[in-house]
Amino acid sequence: MDISVEHLREHRERPSVLKTELASIRSHDRCALVFVLEGWDDAKAYEVWIRRATPGLRWEALVAKGKKKSLAFREMLERDTTGLRECTYFIVDNDYDGLAGAANGLDLYILPAYSIENLLTHPEVLGSLLTTEFRLIGDLKSKTRVINLYRKAVADFSTCVRPACETLHASKRKSAGNVTIDDRHLKEIQVNLEAVVTLDPKALSLLVQTQQTLEQHALEAARDFFDSADPGLWTRGKFIMWFFKEWCSKLMADRGSPTPIVFSNTLAECSFSGEWSAIGSLAARSPLPLGLEEFIRQAAKICSASCGKTSSQLLTGNS
Structure with a gap:
């Protein structure tokens, strides 16, 4: 910044x-x-x-x-x-x-947790949205399958942005001059329901940059931290919120698809309400x-x- x-x-x-x-x-x-x-x-x-x-x-x-x-x-x-x-x-x-x-x-x-966004994108939030926005009623098997798929996608996405998060973590522990975060580079990550992959690793490496070279011990401490951290709680909040909205949009498209990948049936008239991703709405669904x-x-x-x-x-x- x-x-x-x-x-x-x-x-x-x-x-x-x-x-x-x-x-x-x-x-x-x-x-x-x-x-x-x-x-x-x-x-x-x-x-x-x-x-x-x-x-x-x-x-x-x-x-x-x-x-x-x-x-x-x-x-x-x-x-x-x-x-x-x-x-x-x-x-x-x-x-x-x-x-x-x-x-x-x-x-x-x-x-x-890193920030409020990590709680607002918790699997419990998705579980609530599946009922009110995706109209998945009385099908606990499908709901469990979707939530498990989301957990895996979160882990995959967190792997994609882990180098950027490690840089941020290391820069917080040891001054590295100005830190630049350019969220536009998130577009180098392809988000699908069943897979999240990096399209251009070199371009994605520009997501977080520091003015000065980070010390090795600070980077090693960051790696140790993320080796045991819950990716949903400790990936940078703005990153995880971007991913959450992308993934949910793909999920809604699947809900209305004549050949759904995740859902067992099609519900063409299903669509997001205007306030589905508002902070107050997500906070009402999240764990405290x-x-x-x-x-x-x-x-x-x-x-x-x-x-x-x-x-x-x-x-x-x-x-």
Whole structure:
């Protein structure tokens, strides 16, 4: 990702903007539970996930526009003496760098996956889509077959982009200057229902590039990581989302084909609804991120105690 003067200015100024926004929230409700999220897509997913995990919980969101800005704001609040830090919690992606040099704490939740897209493309999401979008009803054998085929396709796709992900992983662990990610090179991967293959390895190698040569020990650490990692959870989220939409489009074409490969019968009138791939829709179908419910409930409990409220008052909105 190229770094411009405007990007650096935004990085410096954003925490101050967030502090002003938080102060505005606190002026109306000193005890408001606030979650600072990386971006707007995260806000859409966590709004659904938090509502599922803790129905009735009152909370507000702040959008940091990036992990570094979120953690910089967290560091700023640690120096604040006005009480803004109370009831303020942070949720970030893993991104291969976890804490990214920040101190761990009860106010910080790190997604146990590369990013939200890895949960939004989980096999459970496909299982739900098979019912509502593909109208596969009462045929558990076919549903199991499709989901198993998807799992294999995810593994094949992850193999195709593994060198790019290893480069990203290594660059997070050791500075390599600017890192350029060009998603257009994903088109060098041919996605079919039963096979995912690289068409032009040389062109695909341009998917992720670093300004400086990566150190060998950083690359070896990346290889060790991916040797044991779940490909669905740890392939870069934007890559896996691109693949998910491609594969599902092929699956829908097969659903309406007079000679289907995967389905046992044709359903020509079947087609995607307009919001099938919207983040909120996918989040409603996905498993909850591991540990999120416990983090949210603990945050509510600590916030309630610091404000002299009970947890039930914060959950129900009673004053």
